[in-house]
Amino acid sequence: MKANKNMLTALRKQANWTQSDLAGYLGVHRSLVSLTELGERTLPTEALIKATKLQQYLDSEKDPEPDEKTTALLARMEAEAAEELARLRKDADYELQKLKRELAEAEKLHEEALQTLKRLPLLRSYMEDEPAGIRNxxxxxxxxxxxxLRIHPPKKLVQLRVRIRELEEGMKG
Structure with a gap:
């Protein structure tokens, strides 16, 4: 059992996985991985075979130290990726501000329309005796x-709010 314990913990750490990640790969419950790492249980044979294959794969994937050319290429790729990420963040921020302005304007127009509709019955009652042109x-x-209200229905306001929330959450991650 001790060999399973040490092997499984080392394998999981080498893969940089959580117990849940490893359990999903092995096809067992997370609690079994935990108990195996504690030395209280053993894995089924199928899970041990999968763990061994994963270990072999991870061992074969170990790269030697990169040379200068590779290091320079990686640095350039990282810089390009950082620039692209900054551009995407800027675009997302612009889109977010645009949506917020659109939402504020839509909410304002929606509220104005509701207020107008609330006042109309009172206005009609005052204008009963007025000429038809004023009633028109x-x-x-x-x-x-x-x-x-047709241009900015409540559904559109909700859609704008949801899109804003999605963008804000995406920008946090």
Whole structure:
């Protein structure tokens, strides 16, 4: 059991995996990996075979120290990747600010339309005795408010908020 314990812990650390990662690869429960590492249980034969194959693979993947040319190439690739990441972050930040402005404007128009629609019944009651032209202005205000609500329905506001949240979370990671 001690050999399993040492081998499994070393294998997991060499692969830079968690117990859950290793358990998923071996096809066993995480608690079995934990108990095996503690020396309290042993792995099934199939899991031991998989662990051995993983160890062989990791041992074959060990690279010698890179030469100067390779080191320079890696440094250049890392610099290019950093530049690309900075550009992507800048683009994402621009998109985020644009969406926030769009959301603020949509919320403002939505709220204005709702307020207008709330006032219309009172205005209609005051304007009953007024000429038709003035009453038509109230109908026009109602039409404009309803149009704003169609352009910026609550569903669109929610979609904008979700997109903003996704972008913010993506920028954190």
């Amino acid at each position: 202005l109230i109908d026009l205000q109602e039409y404009k408010a309803l149009k704003k």
